[in-house]
Amino acid sequence: MPTVLAPAAATLAAENLSFAYAPAAPNALSDISFTTRPGEIIAIVGPNGCGKSTLLRLLVGELLPSAGRILLDSTDTRRLSRTALARRLALVPQLATPGAFSYTVREIVLMARHAAHAGGGGMLGLSFETEDDLHAADLAMWSADVHHLADRPITALSGGERQRVAIARALAQNTPLLLLDEPTTALDLYHQLDLLDHLRALAAQSRTLLLVTHDLHLADTLATRILLMDAGHLLADGPPQQILTPANLEPIYHVQVTRPENAPLTFSRRTTP
């Protein structure tokens, strides 16, 4: 199968990033700093409400930081246009909305190519698809196993199929940076394993993956680096073996964690004495 040329690697950095939804409200994110390296698979983990999704929305540019900044290859992302950002950073959202109109799967996936043509905040330009765009969309649909659904309306698909369409769309964007928000939740076992293989292959092409997940086993086995968050703070940053330890996890998750040698993590509810 022909392949699409992988883009040049890029790094994403957060610099003392803070965010509050309103000035009076407490910080949803406080003083987050990290820098990605090409080829890393970074899992962002932490309990509900720890700020994972807020961080993602900031990185994508839907929200703007209250303090600090986000750097893409050492350029402040606020100085980049939306389209310039979308050419280097793609997102697989947690629950891909079907939207109000019944676009076909191919139409949805081709939307990924819009940023490559458009200007003016992504608004100007009719952006007719080129042969390359069609080719990229086809490849992405094969990769995410939705090619057989290409002409089906998105509104007629199941949750898992829709999630795979979102994955295909992000792949078609062909960016050096890929953000994924709980990408495996709606997927069946086969497609979960399939996705993990694809993600490893993407990382091998020097792309950087940032993955928000609740699944600590997934984080442990897939990621090369963990960002552990709690209450809007970045608690720990490092390889899974160092970060996913009972000492780190027990206080924030309020569960009992054991990590036997060469065995997966196990969890149990803490019994109150």
Add this chain to the structure above:
Amino acid sequence: MKGAISPAAYARLWAICILLALAVLALCLFVGVGSDGKSPILAWPSADIRQIRILRLLAAALIGFALSGAGVALQALLRNPLADPYILGISSGSSVGVMFWLLITGPLWTTAAARSSPLLQHLLTQGQALPALAGAIVTCILVYVLSWPRRREAASGATGADPLTLLLVGVVLAAINGALLFLLNSLVPQGVRADFFNYMTGAISNDTTWLGLAIAAIICLAGYVPLLAASAALNIGSLSDLEAASLGIHISRLRTLCFVSGAVMTAAAILLAGPIGFVGLICPHICRLLLGPDHRKLLVAAPFAGAIFLLLTDTFVRASVGLFHGELAVGVVTALLGGPFFLLLLKRRSLWGSTAGGGGM
């Protein structure tokens, strides 16, 4: 390939739409009423009738074009295929404007009738367009300002007014305008109310001028061209804010463009006639059924479909004058055709909802 669109296919769509609209326009030019003033005839009109008829047909086409285009814009803005150009209070605002005009010029109407002064009467009917426009603009601005998130929140969230708030504020302002209308109505002298009734049902008058038409056309284009340029972005804008942002769309700018363009196009229609229902709802919808939801195609096909629809309905109104006491207002015909069609769509929508697991259209 299905799902994609090439420049050649796009140009072809334009050509088909323009040719079709011109053909319908030419056909409608032949339709008239015989010398008895009742029975419809098909004949090449004499020069002076031709002049009046062309103006009226062009006005109908322009109104249909503007309303249908605005419908597409507002449906995209509100992420709701059932939105209508008047949903944001634009029509109720213009009605209040006209009612206000009738209130302050009330005494003049009776003077005009008493002295049978055609000039004064002409000024009064033509001048009506300005307060209509003013009322629409004031309501629009209010809807947008009231829907905009508080300043400090807007600094952190870059998405602007959200669709649900816009819709709610629009509905509330329409209700307030409705109450204002009744209030003003009880202040306006009896004799003038007939004229207002005429306006409210959306009649296309025979005394459109070339100047009025040209002004409306320019206003319509001012709204249409930016919308056309953003048509690919509108596709992406109909996903969630987060997804649209990740695909390179500046969502708050796109929303503002949609709102302003939709309002400006509706205003162009308001300048020529009162509120004409269902055009902005049905025509985009039929085009969506025929061509799919791609806004690049919709923003070409739907305005022309609107133009053709209104050309045909207004021609029916002219030809059917013998059946009724005087001409029906075209808004009556579009609503009578549109209402049942709309219900049919709702019915089908719920059927799709149960079989396809989604409510989208």
